[in-house]
Amino acid sequence: MTDLPPLVLIAGPEQLLAERAAASTIDMLLAGDPGAEVVRIDAATYESGELQLHASPSLFGGTKVLLVRDLDEAREDLVSDVVTVVSGGLDGGTLIVQHKGGVRGKKALDALKKAGARVIDAPALKSDRDKSAFVTNEFRRQGRSVAPDAVRALLEAVGKDLRELASACQQLIDDTTGTVTAEYVERYHGGKVDATGFRVADAAVGGNAPEALRLLRHALASGVDPVPIVAVLASQLRQVARVATAGRGSSAALAKELGMAPWQVDRARRDAQGWDGDRLGRAIQAVAAADFDVKGGGRDPVYAVERAILTIAGERQG
The missing domain is CATH 3.40.50.300 (P-loop containing nucleotide triphosphate hydrolases)
Structure with missing residues (x-):
């Protein structure tokens, strides 16, 4: 009973x-x-x-x-x-x-x-925080642990469809031992990770224009549309701005306050180093202009993304 x-x-x-x-x-x-x-x-x-x-x-x-x-x-x-x-x-x-x-x-x-x-x-899991919690729990419920950077890499590589995420988690659980790290994710999904807008944004926000442009061309050649790449650039810059003005506190506490995943707070804190308010504002404006262009307002979406990347990296370098 x-x-x-x-x-x-x-x-x-x-x-x-x-x-x-x-x-x-x-x-x-x-x-x-x-x-x-x-x-x-x-x-x-x-x-x-x-x-x-x-x-x-x-x-x-x-x-x-x-x-x-x-x-x-x-x-x-x-x-x-x-x-x-x-x-x-x-x-x-x-x-x-x-x-x-x-x-x-x-x-x-x-x-x-x-x-x-x-x-x-059975609610829709829309935010990165919810998706991160889902991935972490997929490993936990089978007695395994997963590193925060591996969670992020999985979200970047597999996307945000829950069924695909669950399948990718199960593959890593079946084929690996111990804590699942980003290196494991790279081994199974490396090509997909390289072809995401997240890698492009990481390089651009970090001021590495040549690497950002290389990753952009790889992503475009893999069939990634310019629109989501610009969206990731915008999201990452907004997260940097929000975390930079949120004050001190633990990653977990800030994540809850800002509706982000703890690993996103950690990344934004790292990215915020080397930025100031004026340069960050100009970078966000450049992405807003690129967003308009890639959604039909400009003649060449690829050029619009490249120009935004160069502006972001240039502002980061000062």
Whole structure:
């Protein structure tokens, strides 16, 4: 037996988190009742009355676990059937409902909450801080540790899609031992890291124009668009400005205050050395001009990025 209520609502747009929540809930129920029957119902292929049929007690006894997926995409018949089953109760079974968000299916959501369903959130992880925490936890939950610079390298190399990040983390867990370092990430994803705007921005903000231009050309040749490169330049300069004016304090405390990851605070503090307010302001203005040009305001997006990089590196050098 488990202490799970008979109704569970998994709400939020992040599908990987929702799938994991559903899987772990089902595992807990099966651990308490290995003979329970699991029935998965998809909104796209639903037929009216199907849910009531599965929710009815079996002639042969036993309990059922009913998983309704994508209620937010459901037609009215499934929404009504969920309300009916919730109102009538389940005879020893459990109903798990997944809903990505929006107003569709609201009657069923209200019925579930009113009936005391356990709500499990699957929120979208948008900020770098949230993504960093996700990567760190992927290693921690399997008894491994990961260095902060390795977290950053993974985000740069793999991108911010949670499913791809989880897959990359699992590969490193399976293929390495001990603490996962940036060198491990470089070994598996080095080419991708070199082709990101983060490396370009690091070099430019550090005042190394030749290296920034070399990395820019490599990124462009690898298919990276100028627009996200300019976005990373802008983001990195803004982080330097925010951290430079935030005062003293631990990286963790400042990260929480500024909505950043601790490694971003550490990097911004390093980058802030050698900058002053006037030169930083001119560099930010140059990136703003490049942003306008690469989004259609100029004739040559590549030239616009190169000009911004040269300006940033020049201001850093004074």
